[in-house]
Amino acid sequence: MTLALHGIAVSRGIAVSRALVWDTAMRDIPRNRIDKKSVRFEKKRFDNAIKRVADELVEIRSQIAADSPAEFDAFLNLHSLILADPILSEEPKNLIQTKLINAEWALIEQMEVLLEQFSAIEDDYFRERNSDVRQVVERVLKSLRGHATALPLPPEGENEDPWLIVAHDISPADMVQLKGRRVGAFVTEMGGATSHTAIVARSLGIPAVVGVPRALEFVHNGDLVVVDGKVGAVFLDPATMVVEEYQRKQAILALSRQRLKRLITTEARTQCGRRVELLANIELPEDVKGVVDAGADGVGLFRSEFLFMNRKEWPSEDEQYEAYRKVIKAMKGKPVTVRTLDLGADKTLQFDGANSSAPPVSSTSALGLRSIRFSLSEPAIFLTQIRALLRAAKHGPVKILLPMLTNIRETKQALAYIDMAREQLLERRFQANQAVPIGGMIEVPAAALSLPHFLSYLDYVSIGTNDLIQYTLAVDRVDHQVAHLYDPLHPAVLRLVYEVISSAEKAGVPVSVCGEMAGDIRLTRLLLGMGLTQYSMHPSQLLDVKELLLKTDFEATQKLVKKVTRTFDIDKIDALMRQLHED
Structure with missing residues (x-):
């Protein structure tokens, strides 16, 4: 009998493969007293x-x-x-x-x-x-314990059948050893949308489902398993009918991916000709190749905090400048939006050296010193980053994005520091672009509800849906016990996103979405109907979104979405969402 397990879908695709189980050393840990x-x-x-x-x-x-x-x-x-x-x-x-x-x-x-x-x-x-x-x-x-740290690996070679890795969790070291191996999918008991397995699986285009409870208890080496990375389902001991159906879907998906490559140079437009910009999110300068290969209209979110990770000292101004310059030059005139340091101030993330006296994290760090608050509390770090960005902007179009704005006072303070950085560069006679657009992340309900006030100070806004949903619903999306309550279709979330998009549109201020919602094709038409014309997502998601937009009737979509935003009835929302995807 087919047994279905469910987890978090983090990388789309289908796999029908034999399981290779990686057990954990965390079981039965010896706890002994010694003399x-x-x-x-x-x-x-x-x-x-x-x-x-x-x-x-x-x-x-x-x-x-x-x-x-x-x-x-x-x-x-x-x-x-x-x-x-x-x-x-x-x-x-x-x-x-x-x-x-x-x-x-x-x-x-x-x-x-x-x-x-x-x-x-x-x-x-x-x-x-x-x-x-x-x-x-x-x-x-x-x-x-004298156990081998190396794990059993799938076979190498194109002619070998791919294997499905089932594990408690998968470390980066284990991922590296899978290079060149035939891996059909990843299934883990741990993890969320931002875990390694999720990030690497998306970059490799391999189906993955994480957060699957008791997967190691139910799956054994050599078991035939079906993974549906779109809905987050894992089928064990699948019936012949289930296997045949998913093999058919797998073949269709493979043909579809080949067809999608023909859209790389095609502009994203709806059937009525409405132009939509599809941008990509990156963490490191090396990621820009994937952006170019996907035919993105630019970089919609460069998470600059990754430049500050995994090191013992803060990156210098010149080092940051070189990293930004590399991305800007690679994009060849297409815009690059860089989010300033979005980092909590926990002491485990402080650096050695001159800047190691960063302020301690507050006792309620979930709502504490992070993002723009951290930057404003450490002006030397913030000014260094802004100077590097202004210098790099001479090589191509750059936008600066301020994370987690909550009030006008901190917005004014951040803008004042940016002006100070401009003056410092003039004093040092550095060549820099002084007219870089400044935008703000709308990811806190307070900012969404008071958006008109922010629009007087910002050149553009970007909706960070991940945090906006968490703060609105009081749900920690990486906590497996409440992850099911993290709902982008909650009426309150939809109302906030719609109000931000419509308010910005009325004010003539560009608005984009750069959270997980932007790359989720289940929500593409919903956001389009709200008036969104700028999406920013992982490069691997871009062509799927583009294909759907090309087949979309904007006017019909807009009419349905208006009904979605006017109701607080969850069942009605579900029914309208189904209508949105009826071609």
């Missing part, structure tokens, strides 16, 4: 395990192929930094000596300390990095 005579031996055993894992990570990084996604190196570097953190590499030895416990037990205790620090960070991406801590600890545990 004083064993302390020295236990410490030595721990040091050796740390060294072996450090050497392994260096070796794995050296194996990264030139054509691998840029995320691989960034994630592995992060793992090396986590491993070197004294909380994991030194404190367990103190626990071994003072509590007289074995190395595994001491390591797990310190892991929990580090996890608490990561969990205090509001930003989804950084909060989900607690999975990195677990993955690093898992490698050390395997080394301590």
Whole structure:
């Protein structure tokens, strides 16, 4: 009998493959008391395990192929930094000596300390990095217990059948070892929309479903499994009818993807000729190749905080300038929107050196010092970034995007610092573009509800739907216990998004959407009917959205969407959404 498991759909596609199960070392961790005579031996055993894992990570990084996604190196570097953190590499030895416990037990205790620090960070991406801590600890545990840290791998070669990886979680180091292997899909018990598995699966175009409860309990090596990355479903022991149906869908999808490539140079227009700009989101300069290959109209969101990650000091002005310049030149005249540092101030993310005195995170960091608040509290860091951006803007069109604005006072303060950066460059006689448009992220209900006041100060706005939904619904979307309540179709969310788009349109101020909603083809027509003409998404999602827009009747869509925005009846919204997708 077919058993269906459900999780979070993070990378679209279909796979019908045999399962390769990667078990976790977190099960049955030995917790033993030791005598004083064993302390020295236990410490030595721990040091050796740390060294072996450090050497392994260096070796794995050296194996990264030139054509691998840029995320691989960034994630592995992060793992090396986590491993070197004294909380994991030194404190367990103190626990071994003072509590007289074995190395595994001491390591797990310190892991929990580090996890608490990561969990205090509001930003989804950084909060989900607690999975990195677990993955690093898992490698050390395997080394301590004499287990091989290398996992069983799918076969190499185009003629081999792809395998489906089922795991508790998948680390970047494991991902690198999958390069060149035949992987059909990823299924994990952990993870969310911003986990490694999600990010890398999207960049590789591999179907993935994460957050699948008890997947390791139900799936065994060699089991035939069907994965539907569009709806987040995993079918175990599928009936012949189910397998045949999904193989048919798989073949259709493969043909569709080939056909989509013909749209790369086609402008995105609705059937009535309404022009829509499709832009792409990036994290690192190396990601710009995917943007160009997808035929995007520009970079709609460059998450600049990735330039600040995985390092021991703040990037200099010249270093930031070079990173921005590289992206701008690659886009060859197409616009590049750079979001200023969107980072929480948790101490685990502070850097060594001159800037290590960053203010401590507040006790309620979920609503605390992050994004523009952090930048305004650290003007030297903010001014450095703005100067680098203004200098880079001489190479092509650049827009500066201020994250998480909540009131006019901080908006004015940020604009004043930008003016100060302009003056500093003039004093230093640097060539720079002084007329860079300044926009704001609308991702807090307070900003959405008071938008007309913001429009007097900003050249454009961008709706960050991920945070806007979280703040509106009081739902942490990476908390598996409440993730099902994270609903972009909640009437209150739809009302806020619609009001922002219509208010900006009336004021003649450009507006875009750069959150997950922009790349979700289930919501493409909804946003279009609200009046949106600028979408920014992961490059891999762009052609699917373009194809749908080319087949869309704008006027008919607009009429249906007006009905959606006028009702608070969830059943009516569902029915109208179904009508929206009836061609």
